[in-house]
Amino acid sequence: EAQVTQNPRYLITVTGKKLTVTCSQNMNHEYMSWYRQDPGLGLRQIYYSMNVEVTDKGDVPEGYKVSRKEKRNFPLILESPSPNQTSLYFCASSFLAGSGELFFGEGSRLTVL
Amino acid sequence: KQEVTQIPAALSVPEGENLVLNCSFTDSAIYNLQWFRQDPGKGLTSLLLIQSSQREQTSGRLNASLDKSSGRSTLYIAASQPGDSATYLCAVCYSGGYQKVTFGTGTKLQVIP
Numbered sequence: 001e002a003q004v005t006q007n008p009r010y011l012i013t014v015t016g017k018k019l020t021v022t023c024s025q026n027m028n029h030e031y032m033s034w035y036r037q038d039p040g041l042g043l044r045q046i047y048y049s050m051n052v053e054v055t056d057k058g059d060v061p062e063g064y065k066v067s068r069k070e071k072r073n074f075p076l077i078l079e080s081p082s083p084n085q086t087s088l089y090f091c092a093s094s095f096l097a098g099s100g101e102l103f104f105g106e107g108s109r110l111t112v113l
Numbered sequence: 114k115q116e117v118t119q120i121p122a123a124l125s126v127p128e129g130e131n132l133v134l135n136c137s138f139t140d141s142a143i144y145n146l147q148w149f150r151q152d153p154g155k156g157l158t159s160l161l162l163i164q165s166s167q168r169e170q171t172s173g174r175l176n177a178s179l180d181k182s183s184g185r186s187t188l189y190i191a192a193s194q195p196g197d198s199a200t201y202l203c204a205v206c207y208s209g210g211y212q213k214v215t216f217g218t219g220t221k222l223q224v225i226p
């Protein structure tokens with residue numbers, strides 16, 4: 001089944017404890033991206049990747065890192081999480097960045113205490 | 114900076130009614146526009162994707178139109194059903210040298226039986 005898989009789906013952590021949210025797609029998509037969703041602010045793009053080893057900042061990249069060493073994986077790294085990073089995070093992918101349909105994962109709900 | 118607006122923020126209609134959701138964007142340099150639905154606590158499900166060269170797309174009871182020059186898209190839902198109750202989001206993929214995706218804040222639809 002074609003899908004985008006995120007892990008963990010739910011996580012409660014404490015300020016400053018490094019964490020990684022994994023994202024994997026099995027559709028051989030070139031484009032992958034991360035979003036956060038907050039009440040009243042909607043979905044905002046954090047980082048995106050056009051292909052392996054190519055990443056760019058979205059609208060809200062501060063406090064996050066990403067890497068794209070393999071085509072199928074695009075992990076989101078929070079080196080030192082803070083409470084303002086408490087949010088619902090989504091990973092998405094598409095075959096081609098400009099013309100492709102975006103497919104989303106189920107989301108990862110992160111709480112930073 | 115691309116801004117995407119969805120009006121109204123919430124809508125309540127009786128079952129069977131035809132309805133229109135609106136999405137407007139400020140920069141017409143786009144690759145495509147995509148409509149999604151999101152159920153509470155869930156991920157995003159793609160409904161329709163309109164390429165910048167297209168005027169409309171149809172899927173079942175859904176029809177989406179795109180007027181790039183005026184920066185507008187509409188999602189038409191025919192013969193609404195209670196199962197259509199969800200939040201509807203539009204997303205614009207910007208083509209100005211980098212491929213960022215900007216989401217509207219959504220329209221929360223309730224269809225009353």
